[in-house]
Amino acid sequence: MERIIEEIREDLDRRIAVAADRLADRTLTEDPAYAALLGRGELRERIHHTLRQAVEGLVRGARGLPPDLSDARATGALRAEQGLPLASLHRVYRGGGRMLWQSLTEAVAAHDRAALPRLLPTAPALWDVLDRMSDAASEGYHRAEAERRERERERRAALLDALLDGTGLPAAEAAAQLGLPERGRFAVIALDSGDPGGPAGPRPGGAGGGAAPRVLWRVRADGETGLAELGHHPLESLRELLDPLGVRAGVSPVVTDPRELAGARRLAGLALRTSARPAGPGTALLDERLPGALVAADAELAARLRRVVLGPVLALPPEDCRVLLTTLGTWLTCRGSTTYAAQRLYCHRNTVSNRLRRLEQLTGRTLSDPAHVVELALAHAAVTQRATGAAPPAPEGPGGPAVPPARTGAPTPAGTARRSPRPPG
Structure with missing residues (x-):
């Protein structure tokens, strides 16, 4: 085969050049992706080069050598960077293969028609070379595409960090690059990093759309944060979006300027800290949890509240302490109704x-004193937040130990039945 190709080399080169012209014209006519990307001269040159490489690969195969695939990989990577669909690249390789076989048979027939039967066993070898070149182009394409996605992910993460941390790029510039309006309605979501579902679980709203707010998610070691572009949607729509996921979440108030998002992130974290983990998953809107958020905002004052207001209760034996705090929490949840609290606790009103x-x-x-009720409610929130935080409850010095966690099956301090966290995945 090598000898035949050498004998027809000049005629084959001419025919390949004509084939490259025809395939370039057809591709630009039939494939809008190529037409938008390359001019005729550049595409024709690339096709011509690829067809000649396929011939060289056939010759190398006859010598027992593998084809050189480095250029095919580089072409695949370049087309991925340029945004050309992989299907378009494959079509050109297939079309080039058909035209190369036609050019090869015509050149052999013109040189020596009697040699045509000797050409037939070459067909599998030629298509093997073309398949390997196409596969190498696909490999380069996929690798470049993965690298491009990773770069985009890192860029997007840096832009979100600029908005949520208030560092790096100016907020207006970061928002513009993320496709967010200069003025709008935004909120920040903080997810509990301790949820079994974890940050890797499915998250809604990433693609935007009219049915739900668009949410951009940022996963870091300290937890997962979502930036919600609410548009015309009410803040309550985030609860509808998050509750089906079975996670604990805190949601900030609405802000209208991207420069306010760093502060909104802190408020979302406070809202999350007001949500008791044993009570199960749920979404806490900050404006519905302001007293608890006040307590969560200052750990030193929260500790002082626990000691000064509830110190004698915390000093009781664990079971007595749990019963009194559970009763107080349920009574507060029931808006001061002893009757309703008794129903929640499955005991007599007396x-x-x-x-x-x-x-x-x-x-x-x-x-009966509203001021005292406020103190007790805030102190109860401080105890609940400490007992459900990441750190295990520990003695607080003169004020006694923190409230021990409620036993399995018992009512939570808020007076609601415990819900099981959703399974991983």
């Missing part, structure tokens, strides 16, 4: 009254 009376005696505060 039992609830006796527990509350004992709590009043221990704390020196009365539940």
Whole structure:
């Protein structure tokens, strides 16, 4: 085969040049992607070069050598960077293969028609070379595409960091590069990094659309944060978006300027800290949890609240402490109704009254005084947040130990039944 190709080399080169012209014209006519990317001269040159490389690969195969695929890989990588669909690249390789075989048979027939039968066994070898070149182009394409996606992911992450941390690029520039409006309605979502679903779970809203707010997610070691572009959607729509995922989430108030997003992220974190983990998944909107957020905002003051207001209760044996705090939390949830609290706790109304009376005696505060109720509610939030935080409860010095976690099956301090976290994945 090598000898035949050498004998027809000049005629084959001429025919290949004509084939490259025809394939370039047809490709530019039939494939808009190529037409938008390359001019005729550049495309014709590339096709011509590829066909000649296929011939050289056939010659190398006859010598027992593999074809040189480096140029095919480079071509695939270049087309990926240029955004050409891989299917378009494959079509040109297939079309080039058909034209090369036609040019080869015509050149052999013109040189010596009797040699045509000797050409037939060459067909599998030629198509093997073309397949290997096409595969190498695909390999280069996929590798470049993966690298491009990673660069885009890193760029997108840096832009989100600039908005959510208030560092790096100016907020207006970062927002513009992310396709966010200069003025709009935004909110920040903070997800609990301790959820079994974890940051790798499915997240809604990444692609935008009219049915739900567009959410851009940022995953870091300290947790997962979402930047929601609300548009015309109410803030409550984020709860509808997040609750089906079975995660704990905190949501900031609405802000209108991208420069306010770093502050909104801090508020979303505070909203998340007001949500008790044992109570199960759920979405906490900051404006619905302002008292708890006040406590979460200052750990030192929260500790002081626990010691000063509920210190005598925290000093009780663990079971007594748990019962009194659970009763207080349920009574607060039931808006001060002893009857409803008793129904929640599955006990008699008088039992609830006796527990509350004992709590009043221990704390020196009365539940009929609104100011005292505020103190008790904030102190209860401080105890609950400490007991459900990442760190295990520990003694607080003179004020006694933090409240121990409720036992499995018991009501939570908020008076609601515990929900099981969703399974991983």
